[in-house]
Amino acid sequence: MNLRNILFICAVFVFYCSKVSANEVFYLAAEPVIRIGLTTNARSVSITTTDSSLVAVSPDEPQKFLATNKISVSARSYRPPEFDVYYFEIPNIASLQEGDELAKDAREATKEKTFVKLDAKTNMWRVRIGERRETVEEANEFKKGLSEKGFETEIVTERIVQPSTDAVTLSRQIQQGGKTEVRSLIKPTGSSQPTSGEISANLREVMVSGASSTAKFSSLKSVAFGSINERAVPVRFNGKAYRGRIEVFVNSRGSLTVVNAVSLEDYLLGVVPNELSLPAIEAQKAQAIAARTYAVANIGQFGKQGFDLLPTVRSQVYNGHSSESRMGTQAVLETRGIVATYQGKPITAYYTSTCGGRTENSENIFEENEPYLRGVECSLEGKKHFEPFLIKTLRQPAKMRDDKNLKLVRLMSLFAVNGFQLNTAQLNDDWFEDEPTSSELSNWLNQLAVRFGKTFPNVTKDSAKPLELAGILAKFVYGDNYANTLLSEADINYQLAFDDAGEIPQNRRADVAILFRDGFFSLYPDLTLKPNKAFSRARMLRLIEQIYQQKKWFPILQTGASKSSENGKLVLRVGKTDKQFVVRADVFLLRQFGDDFYQVKEAALVGGETVNFQSNSLGEVTYLEIKPTTTTATAERMSSFTLWNTNLSPSAVQSRLSRYVRGIGSLIDVRIARQGFSRRAIDLEIVGTNGVFHLKGGKIRSALRLNEQLFALNKRYDSTGRATSYNFTGRGWGHGVGMCQYGAYGLAKMGVKYDAILKHYYT
Ligand SMILES: [Zn+2]
Known part of the structure; x- marks a missing residue:
């Protein structure tokens, strides 16, 4: 199945998506507003702006300008308003018949309704005339009429309680609202105003108080606060700035829920830098699309509580205006409206911090089995992965068979960048075993002469023979006639105690002896010096090495830690700063394998390697040796969570597991029964005194409270076969499904574009 053809990245907004044919895209009517539940249990909330531009708005109401820069919001019990009403009655009528007659007269004379009632206190009758009046002025006016x-009446005052229209509507909303936990009026009341009805007990209202008169009110509706100058002076909740509005309403606990209602794109500005702060624009663009897709797919996730998403890892980390970054904003703008879809619907865009090298199939961690959430390698495929990091050289690498010559390759390379003539394009065993040419010999010995501050020696073909060489070197090292003068015959004989010492003529014995004494000369394996056999290049180089070491002339190589190299540019951390170096095309390039350095044609610097190098007067690197890093070579290697280690005691393992698996008894052992594609533990077998239990999927990580469930488990046992310690060595951080964020960063650094990054992880 070729899923790559099914996964699309497309714009969700109609105005943006017109070029894509209709069956490929998921349309939304317009940019949605996302509701973020900032707090769900506040007693008191402070809303501010830095200037006095606060406004408040509730459903079905005009916007109120609050004329202040600070208000506080709390909740209080709703008490329906009470007020006095006035009735008009003629008292003290002796009989019902009399009352009826009076009532009839009054009805005819005044055209008002009348009725007769018994006054229980006096046991006499009263006639009431007309409707109630609600103000004293009206009452007096009516009485006068x-x-x-x-008809002389007395005014009877009654106190009545009358819930507001909002209270009645809210009571209906609560009654009909199913499982909603919202206890403020959030829907518009519409045109048909209810005038009566039962009201719920314990209604609470949002109480707003601020310094100005318009900033003091209470409401049974949710109240949203904004700034008339939103871009420049955003509204702040408890001091923290947010785009959009801050909405406050009462919840079923009687406390306040605070929601940031913000347009999708503005919301993402406060998500991307928190979810992925790594400085690579293509990774941030991939993150922006993943976050947008997640948000669109999860609108209403917490609908029961009156919002869509939480600002935490439960949904996506959102920290509002102050967390926005320049690159994050660029990433959101450049991907405006784009979501990843599968068969026309936004995908479940899971992402994980550091996958540990491979991501996992969704069904092995979560319940859903999504065809686009398959485990993948967290790198480009095969060798391609390393291409951007390769440092290359035009120089032919040495071709060696003999172990003992291997170290000479590094030695000759170092000498070559320090002025020693190298007359071959490729080093090999034969070259080292051969005698140096007279041109090489002259150059090498002249290099020594310069170092020693002596005149150039007269070099001939014979100068590579120990006898000739001894004369030249003794002059260099000790000066004229030093050995002759200072060594006694006994000293000389003591040093020259090898088989063919007799072949050394008298006039050379002192020089040869002192060179042996000081460790410059050495013998062949058969205890001979072969005084008249020219030194091979190998012996000459070892001799020069000895001198350089004793004199401490070896160039001290510069050392640095490599940052990942890009397109052949070498970036090293030297001391406390990052420096970029130009590498010469014919650089001597060596890489360590095991304990030895080998000349190579190319080597990858993925970051973290120790490198030793030498550069010329132009600052170009002429010699470079690389000690490979022990950390991972995957795309996510910049993460600090690539490797971790946790030790747990059996009692800790038991108490952690027992929250997820009941009735284990006493814990005996824990085993990984099954691993997923990425080698994550996806089935944990728990052996207790009550039997064998299993814990599967993402719960393994939650229960054990580990960074990741990609781990190797090393245990110790006592003599009864009970595990006595648990050591978890693992890789990664997060649930391991979907886009690996550090991996995305790594791929972006390798030049991979955001759409290819998304298609890599959402296969
Ligand atoms: Zn990864």
């Missing part, structure tokens, strides 16, 4: 028509 009745009086003018001949």
